[in-house]
Amino acid sequence: MATCSVPLEVTRIAEDIKSMRIRGAGRIARAAARALEIAAEKFEGESIEDFINYIKHVAQILVSTRPTAVSLPNAVAYVTSVIDKISRMDNINEAKKIIIGRAREFIEYSLKATDKIGEIGSRRIEDGDVILTHCNSSAALSVIIHAFKQGKRVKVYATETRPKFQGHITAKTLLREGIDVTLIPDSAVRLVMKNVDKVVVGADTIAANGAVINKVGTSQIALAAHEARVRVFVAAETYKFSPATVVGELVTIEERSPLEVVDEDFLKENKGIEVRNPAFDVTPPEYIDAIITELGIIPPQAAILILKDMFGWAIKDYYQYTTIGCEMEEI
Template identity: 35%
Template sequence: MLLRTLGCLLLPQEPSWRQPSLHGVRGLGATEAAEEALKGLRRLVEEARDVWGLLEALDFLEARIAARPFSAPLVNTARGILEALASKEYESIGEARKSISESVDRVLARVVEETEAAAEIAARRLEDGDVVLTQGYSRSVIRALEKAAAMGKDIRVIVAESRPLLDGVEAARALARIGIEVTLIVDSAMRFMVKDATRALIGADAVTADGTVISRTGAGLLALAANEARVRLIVVAGSYKLYPDTVYGLSIETPALGDEIIPEEHRRLGVRGYAPLFEHIPPNLVDALATEKGLVAPEAVPVLIREEYGEWPPRLEPLDKLFARARERLRELARAENR
């Protein structure tokens, strides 16, 4: 699946939810972006008065996945909703609408529960006096640090600013507001500053079937620096971040920013810009995943997926086919109601 850059998603003539090129990216961690998208989906579903309203809601969900294709919560939620729509015999639009809303509510509750539990596990691995190196904005990481502070542990944090979206600046602000001592650094200083760190923490958009972590670009540099300095790297991610669709490989191109990151005078000279927004961190650079089930090695991810789906490898229908079948089922329901 080849995606256009986010900057090319701007379609002024379409509904407003299609328009922002950085929707679900700027200032939002993976969990917040997923929650915002799911709440938007639920709102559209609840406002739908006919099949066309529900089809519009599916368009919204597909667009949000296209903007953030590595969002395991969105992909997993979409799978559950689409499988239900494609396989169940709904007697009315109201019944289909209720089913989708209930599915979204279950996922939102699970996200909160697993985020809190994973953050608790990570917090307990931190020790009084630790200096934590992190990058980007992750609610899971911020909650872990907040919980560690609440346990009475004196924690200091070094945050990389995370250009070009400056997610790390937002993280530094959030941590300072809860009373944690923070040092904000430029991304290029991560290798230099890791010598002062005793732990490294990052969040994730997804964890693939082989234990690879997908996170905001820059996390890979942090992982390499931590590995070189023998600083343990923990990824804070609830099981809702598992991405079982990747069991047969991952062929998604990361969304990226382009010339918009370049000063105008440079653009006039022909300088081009490219800023990929996500990258893969191989499991050998990750010491552990802090999940709601406990601290686990990346190599244990297949076990977690088997527990979730009942088999390994899980048999999963491609998402684009599920979208097509769900849309056709809704059209059939509309035709039945019009008879």
């Protein structure tokens, strides 16, 4: 480890993920893979053992930044799953090439997966549909934009998504595409649901039982949709499925700073008020109609099949980099 410190570019990526300058599960996953690629490129030592320890150290730094989005540890586990192979090598340059290649492979797959989700999911969107979406999901947007480009007339309600207002990004993206979009307060969801045909949201994590962990407010949207008999679709790449939940691990619900909700003056003047800022919530599978993946559309109850088929390698690797986060919520 003494032969190569963590590159500044990697530290910046980790900080950008932690501070939410890089946001969205897919973007976070690609950023983590890119950080590992940079780390491998910048390594200047000659020892395979030092290189492996260095890559593991960088992996732990990355995974510790956001405890809920499983795309992050899954991306890290994908890139580093070749470590056992590398440990039997003698040529450090070849070892570096393997990590770099693995990182690039993940990034390419991630981008193609999002596009494929749009292609598949758009088949469930009908001409004239009114769609409600939440937060800023690349996968959910891909579904809507693909449908629009097929000539389907769609109208979108985008929630503003407090406290970081990711919905503003979503609304601007849709506007640039020429899509009819209305930005609404999060609290207006139940009011407008009577005008909605479909809900399309993304996911940060999907558990083995089909529960969806996504931006806080998603579960309330799903509940309002269930009441109004509106179908709920979750757009998610398969690397957002959590292998750890297969063996009983719970999903960590990230608690962010109260200063994202109120300012310091409010806290100082009202010291008796506790301010909570959970970043995510859990939507039970019974409130979800289907999950749209790059492999096809599945019922939430089939999540375990995706995990068995796609992530046999990841279940053991996941534990190398899992860190204890904030409050644990059982799903």
